[in-house]
Amino acid sequence: MKKIFLFALAALALVACNDKRQSELTEEVLMKGTAKIAVEIRYSPGLHKVDGAYKDIPLALPADASVFAKADYTEYGAAGNNIKQFPATLNNGMYEMVIPAGEKPIKVQIVVNGFYGDYYANPDQETPDKAYYPKFEPKDLIYTVLAGQSFVETDPQKTIIPAPASALLPKQDYVITSVSGKLQGKQEYWDKDKDYNEIQTDMLGLSGRTIILEIKAADAKQDPRVLQFKSSSTNANGDFKFENIKIFDQWVDSLKADADYLKMNLILEPWTAEFTHYYRVLDSSPVKEVWDSEATYNLAKTASKTYDADPDVAFAKYLAEQYQKDGEKLKYFYPTASNKTENVPGYWKVSEKTDTVAIGNVQGNIVMFKSAEQDIQAKFFVKDVKKIMGVGYFGADEEVKLKDDKYVVMPGACFKDPMGWAD
Numbered sequence: 001m002k003k004i005f006l007f008a009l010a011a012l013a014l015v016a017c018n019d020k021r022q023s024e025l026t027e028e029v030l031m032k033g034t035a036k037i038a039v040e041i042r043y044s045p046g047l048h049k050v051d052g053a054y055k056d057i058p059l060a061l062p063a064d065a066s067v068f069a070k071a072d073y074t075e076y077g078a079a080g081n082n083i084k085q086f087p088a089t090l091n092n093g094m095y096e097m098v099i100p101a102g103e104k105p106i107k108v109q110i111v112v113n114g115f116y117g118d119y120y121a122n123p124d125q126e127t128p129d130k131a132y133y134p135k136f137e138p139k140d141l142i143y144t145v146l147a148g149q150s151f152v153e154t155d156p157q158k159t160i161i162p163a164p165a166s167a168l169l170p171k172q173d174y175v176i177t178s179v180s181g182k183l184q185g186k187q188e189y190w191d192k193d194k195d196y197n198e199i200q201t202d203m204l205g206l207s208g209r210t211i212i213l214e215i216k217a218a219d220a221k222q223d224p225r226v227l228q229f230k231s232s233s234t235n236a237n238g239d240f241k242f243e244n245i246k247i248f249d250q251w252v253d254s255l256k257a258d259a260d261y262l263k264m265n266l267i268l269e270p271w272t273a274e275f276t277h278y279y280r281v282l283d284s285s286p287v288k289e290v291w292d293s294e295a296t297y298n299l300a301k302t303a304s305k306t307y308d309a310d311p312d313v314a315f316a317k318y319l320a321e322q323y324q325k326d327g328e329k330l331k332y333f334y335p336t337a338s339n340k341t342e343n344v345p346g347y348w349k350v351s352e353k354t355d356t357v358a359i360g361n362v363q364g365n366i367v368m369f370k371s372a373e374q375d376i377q378a379k380f381f382v383k384d385v386k387k388i389m390g391v392g393y394f395g396a397d398e399e400v401k402l403k404d405d406k407y408v409v410m411p412g413a414c415f416k417d418p419m420g421w422a423d
Helices: 002-023 249-257 294-303 311-325 327-333 362-367
Strands: 033-039 048-050 053-055 067-072 083-087 089-091 094-101 106-112 115-119 129-133 142-145 150-153 174-191 198-205 212-217 226-230 239-247 262-267 271-280 339-349 356-359 376-382 398-401 407-410
Touching: 033 106, 033 142, 067 094, 083 094, 094 106, 174 249, 174 262, 174 271, 174 362, 198 271, 212 239, 212 249, 226 239, 239 249, 249 262, 249 362, 262 362, 271 376
Parallel strands: 033 150, 174 376
Antiparallel strands: 033 094, 048 053, 067 083, 067 106, 089 094, 106 142, 115 129, 174 198, 174 239, 212 226, 212 262, 262 356, 271 339, 339 376, 398 407
């Protein structure tokens, strides 16, 4: 009895050990082998004359065509990551794919992403058109594979990609109602309704710019087609508008099923320009009417020292603030006749990170005929901020005679930076 009992314990231990090893089997252990699939894939360009006869000779796929195997590893319990893709390698006209495999079946689908190829819409035409061949994933090219298996497929009934007329000659009869907006940028100007022509800033129209409307599939691998339309030049107010935009009828059908199928962007590349900058030059000729002596002038200049580390800049800021408090007194230093402008070199850009503006609700714009109103704001980037009058530096100083016949040095330009460039 004792021997039988010991034997039973040993048997139980062996079973437990085997169960443990079985539970530790992983996907890597189960997939120690591979399966190989080779497919000869070509496409039909349509009937055309070859040596005097009408033929439809299949052509090799374009070099940029994407062919891959889509494998389903559900049997291996790869939760959340069942589908894996393996790109094909072209070897002597055959697209070869190596699939990691093991003792459990794997379902494999051969897929060819959409591509542009030659097509003869008219059998008598000498030069083919370029037509779009949609994504190709036929049921005839689905395999169930195990490790060690090989599959070779050359049957033209299964491997030649046909091109139905709707795909070869995509209709562009569908019209978007309109896409419009304004191109604007923050600019300076004189406000003549203010005392002494105040310098103001506002979002004003940018004229003479061409904007591109781009429409494309969100998934470029599934559908690489891209349509672009150019607007007429923006007018003085920055207005632009796209009308009678025709897109592929197929895209409309796709949008009805998937609101995110298409993307619409407005593209505006950066452009160099000169920004009109407004500033005031200090007119020091009537200072004798303000300061009766060098002493009072120096008191004013001393009071300005807290405004900036640079004495001239500090004094200019002080005068600017005093002007705002008492325009009647300081008008001598900012007469209308001394308003100035300069052209500042730089460039306009839609954004620091991108040159495109995405249009939302594409499905609504296209399927529901809603007009997209999309304003674009560009920002001006200065080439050299240190050379901007009144921001980076001031004009030449001027020596002025006061009431007591003393001479003082007045800074040449007032500090005025409505754009905030100095920040």
